[in-house]
Amino acid sequence: MTPSKPVPEGQYATLRNGYRIHYLDESLGGDGRRPVVVFLHGSGNGACGYSNFKGNIPALVQAGYRVIVPDLIGYGYSDKPDDVEYHLDFFVECVKQALDAIGVEKYTLVGNSLGGAIALGFALAHPRNVERLVLMAPGGLNDLPDYLAMPGMKQMFELYGAGKPVSEAQMKAFFQSAFVVNPDCVTDELVHERAELMKRQNPQVIKTMKVPNLTARLGEIRVPALALWGLNENMMPDSGILRLAKGLPDCRMVLVPRCGHWVMIEHRELFNRTVLDFLANG
Template sequence: MSERVAGLPEGQYADLDNGHRIHYLDQGQGPVIVFLHGSGSGASGHSNFKYNYPWFVEQGYRVIVPDLIGYGYSDKPDDVEYPLDFFVECVHQTLQTIGVERYSLVGNSLGGAIAIKYTLDYPSLVEKLILMAPGGLEQQADYFTMPGMQVMKEVFTSGPMAPERLEDFIRRGLVYDDSVVDAHLVSERWGIFQQQNSQVITTMTVPELTDRLGEIACPTLAFWGVNEKMMPETGIMKLAKGIPDIRLTLVSQCGHWVMVEHRELFNRQTLDFLQNG
């Protein structure tokens, strides 16, 4: 059981058929939106989407915000490997346990790759798909050429970890305007990071899904920060040309976290897409 982290809300837990336990927030009533967060040290659903999911509750939606396996308050097994299909399996079993039948998926980074694979595996369950610089569009080695990955390597291998090192990576690797990085965000992520083990990072494998994007039939909205440092920009045209029914928004002065750096734009455009397609 994960220890509570100051300022990081605790919701409910789903005991899965595969034996793992997943933490999730479940708020509001109405059409269901599932938010799938990215990877990285100390990541959690709330920390990724705290500027978004409460607003959608106010707009009349039911939001489900799980912590992915290995993250947040969810189980962090150190005796399994973490291929993409394992994340998809845990998300699917969580939603089955909750009892929701149709939903729109929102995913950024690793969460975007999970959302793409989930939509391919369970097309009848996904109404709409919203992606923010998703993974799964390149060979894994290509990501490690990106400047944000170089920052991550520099920060995390140059000495003992401390909150200041984690903050340095967030400021230099994940965002364009680091004024969005406050002490509360760093504290949330540091609290979870201290409870994580390295297994999820060292064994995570995300295959390239580009050749299968044409199978995605549901309407899709994608965002991409022009100043992205983590994901190769070749992914932009792979999405644009690969998914048959897609609207793609390029956001200037924006890094990897469009839903944080440009939260109002992200919320408005996503709401319009959910309402009008």
């Protein structure tokens, strides 16, 4: 990595709508014969696929999966149009067009936070393409006032809402307070990656982001699902736990103690073992 490339650069897919999405595509070879897992990252300043999932990609690749990790439109190295509104259906359609361009038809979607909401919306819009879902404290289960009442969300708006420059030290303190229980999980490397990518981001993606409450439609999703939820979550309301567990007809729910919003980072080994078991047996 060079100073101009804070995280590894992979490949690009040009979408039918004209935008370009960056993605990582990792496997042991023979892609056409390997089951596909697609990781969908969360939102926030400086978010991208690699920073969210770099601790999880190798375990799935070594187990024989083809792992595709896009940067959502508006994030990372993907295009960041400032003349569109970033609604859930726009994210879903861009991910679908990217996977079509890559040439995969069946896949498991793994998503946290916004990425989890996209995975749910994708399964509703394109059920024939989705084999399984893995969800980590997904959005799309509550109305906006419920999210704004969460302590982590309040911290985020206090930090970024003033329009003042945010230092890496401030970003690290925010991540440690809002996203995890164990502060050691928030490394200087992770913070630097996010800080550098934040410089490339325009405010449109967060300013116009809208995610509807999908709770009433969860019963339409028939594929097996695994949900992981940290019991010290500061970003997503706990009411989402039962809405997800009872709403999805075939959902395995795992509640993780001493865990915040980033279960795949804070409890990486547990997450990897649990997901691999689900992919094989769920």
